[in-house]
Amino acid sequence: MISKAGANECFVYIVLPGTSTFVTAGRFVLEPDRAGVPVGQFVYGKSYIGNPDAVPIDPIELKLSDTTCRTTALKGMFGALRDAGPDYWGRRVIEKHAGLPQFGEIDYLLYAPDDRAGALGFGLGPKPPAPQRKFSKTLDLDKLIGLADAIIEGEKVPDGSDTRQVEDLMLVGTSMGGARPKAVVEDEDGLWIAKFNRPDDRWNYARVEHAMLELARACGIQSAQSRLVTVADRDVLLVKRFDRERTDKGYLRARMMSGLTLLRTEDTHQHRDRWSYVLLTEELRRISSQPKNDAAELFKRMVFNALISNTDDHPRNHAVIAKDKDWKLSPAYDLTPSMPISIERRDLALTCGDLGRYAHAQNMLSQSARFHLKHEEAEAIIDAMEDRVKTTWYETARREGVSEQDCETISTAFAYPGFRLALE
Numbered sequence: 001m002i003s004k005a006g007a008n009e010c011f012v013y014i015v016l017p018g019t020s021t022f023v024t025a026g027r028f029v030l031e032p033d034r035a036g037v038p039v040g041q042f043v044y045g046k047s048y049i050g051n052p053d054a055v056p057i058d059p060i061e062l063k064l065s066d067t068t069c070r071t072t073a074l075k076g077m078f079g080a081l082r083d084a085g086p087d088y089w090g091r092r093v094i095e096k097h098a099g100l101p102q103f104g105e106i107d108y109l110l111y112a113p114d115d116r117a118g119a120l121g122f123g124l125g126p127k128p129p130a131p132q133r134k135f136s137k138t139l140d141l142d143k144l145i146g147l148a149d150a151i152i153e154g155e156k157v158p159d160g161s162d163t164r165q166v167e168d169l170m171l172v173g174t175s176m177g178g179a180r181p182k183a184v185v186e187d188e189d190g191l192w193i194a195k196f197n198r199p200d201d202r203w204n205y206a207r208v209e210h211a212m213l214e215l216a217r218a219c220g221i222q223s224a225q226s227r228l229v230t231v232a233d234r235d236v237l238l239v240k241r242f243d244r245e246r247t248d249k250g251y252l253r254a255r256m257m258s259g260l261t262l263l264r265t266e267d268t269h270q271h272r273d274r275w276s277y278v279l280l281t282e283e284l285r286r287i288s289s290q291p292k293n294d295a296a297e298l299f300k301r302m303v304f305n306a307l308i309s310n311t312d313d314h315p316r317n318h319a320v321i322a323k324d325k326d327w328k329l330s331p332a333y334d335l336t337p338s339m340p341i342s343i344e345r346r347d348l349a350l351t352c353g354d355l356g357r358y359a360h361a362q363n364m365l366s367q368s369a370r371f372h373l374k375h376e377e378a379e380a381i382i383d384a385m386e387d388r389v390k391t392t393w394y395e396t397a398r399r400e401g402v403s404e405q406d407c408e409t410i411s412t413a414f415a416y417p418g419f420r421l422a423l424e
Contacts, residue, residue: 007106012042012081013121013128016053017324020250022121022128024048025057030076030106038076043068055325057081057120058257059287061264077105079261084120086112087316115184115191117243118256118321137186141194141231148181148196180205185238190246192238203406205336206237211400212308212335213239215393219385221300223332228401235401242331243321252323256330259318262287267316275315276351277302278367289326292372299364299371301332302352303382306359307389308337309413314349337413344418361386361419390415 009029013022026044033039042062048054049066056064058080061071071078077085085108086094094111095103103111109122123129181196197206206228216223225240245252260267262283265274281298285291298318305313312334319330340346346359353363361382368378393414397407 007104007110007124010106010110010122010124011126011128012057013123014055014057014255015119015121015253016051016055017322018053018252020247020252023051024126024128025054025120028078028081028106030104033072037072040071040074040076040078040081041068042078042081055255055322057255058261059327061261073264074266075105079264080257081109081120083256083258083261083319084112084116084118084122085109086116119243119253120255141185141229141236144183144185144194145196145231145234145236148183149199184241189240191241191244191251193241195237195239197235203409204235204402206235207400207402208397208406208410209334209336210237211393211397211402212310212337213332214400215308215389215396216301216304216332216335218392218396219300219304219388221304221332222297222329223335225331239333245323254321254323255327256319256321257327259315262318262320263315265315267314275349277348278351278353278370280315280318280350281371284320284329287320287327288329290328294329295371296373297329299368299373299378300381300385302348302350303364303385304332304335304389305348306346306352306361306364306419307386307415308335308393309340309346309359309416310335311338311340311346311348312336337410339410339412342418343412343416344421346416346418359416359419360421360423362423386415386419 008031009027012025012028014025015022024045025048026042029041030038031041044054044064044066046066049064054064056062058078061078062069062080069078073079074082082105085105091103091108094108106122110124112122114121121128181198183194183196185192185194195206195209197204210226210228213223213226224242227238229236229238243254243256245254259280263274263276263279265271277298281295284294284298288294301318302313304310317334320327321330322328347357348359349357351357352359352367354366355363364382365375365378368375371378373381394407394411397410398404402410
């Protein structure tokens with residue numbers, strides 16, 4: 001059942017660890033106070049609290065209790081619920097498909113399909129609806145590419161038989177893909193995020209991102225599994241869903257929260273003071289079942305992003321997952337180079353040391369202790385990764401089918417001179 005525009009409440013469902021069906025976790029209400037400030041309220045259901053297998057949606061902000069949780073942050077949206085909502089691309093598709101005069105935050109949750117990131121679901125009834133989701137097959141990619149192109153160009157999306165495929169484009173993984181066109185597809189191995197190139201791309205993003213995931217793995221980073229397919233001369237990147245596990249009885253789901261939620265902040269520049277790798281590793285200590293391992297892993301990803309000039313490493317592109325009751329850092333994803341003009345200073349999206357966001361080796365070493373690393377350990381990680389990126393990025397890119405022209409285009413991204421610039 002779908003809401004009318006401007007819904008102000010919904011029920012929240014969850015798939016518990018080791019199961020494949022939803023149960024009702026609680027109720028969420030979003031209303032303005034007397035001053036007009038949006039206030040979100042969430043309360044767990046009594047039956048859920050009494051369930052011995054129940055887990056908290058967010059162990060910090062939405063602890064398992066019978067008290068009502070309230071927030072005025074994020075326009076009244078609890079971070080863990082926001083993470084289950086559509087990202088920029090998903091919102092764009094929903095707006096085009098639903099045709100409502102206006103959308104509230106709860107409307108986006110209700111209109112998004114069941115392939116959202118994590119283990120949550122939303123509806124208007126106290127009981128979860130029966131699962132009805134049928135995933136597009138990888139064989140449908142050519143149709144999905146055409147629909148994505150139409151949405152990008154602002155064209156009218158065909159009605160009728162393609163309506164189902166329009167819905168299939170609505171990937172809602174806020175922590176899994178940003179603004180690029182994408183869809184969820186299925187094959188015999190499970191679910192994949194299909195990421196499409198745009199007609200106006202400067203280089204082949206699908207092949208380059210796949211190469212960066214492979215390069216990250218060669219640098220000792222736990223990166224998401226990916227592969228490339230070519231459909232009607234168009235390359236598509238398939239990234240394996242690490243929050244889903246296929247079984248004979250259905251898909252098991254991992255809970256998921258973005259780095260944005262862990263940092264208790266927003267994705268606007270006004271709230272950028274909390275965008276920080278250092279603060280993120282501190283938050284990992286509060287939630288991770290393996291904080292030392294995750295802190296070292298996060299340090300590696302920070303260094304890698306600096307070495308490939310990935311200036312789009314914002315908090316949504318980091319996440320934690322929980323396949324059982326324990327939380328841990330998710331595999332790395334959305335690793336893409338950029339080409340800032342400066343060869344002396346490039347900044348990451350998150351603060352990485354005493355010199356702020358400066359993508360510089362010495363800056364990252366300045367806070368290495370906060371990542372549970374001794375100075376010499378951190379230095380060895382940086383040295384080894386810098387050497388690996390410098391000597392193998394081109395070979396890796398060419399092996400994964402990146403053209404000579406595209407390699408030339410992105411070449412200035414890797415181990416830029418300012419990474420080792422002498423500091424005064």
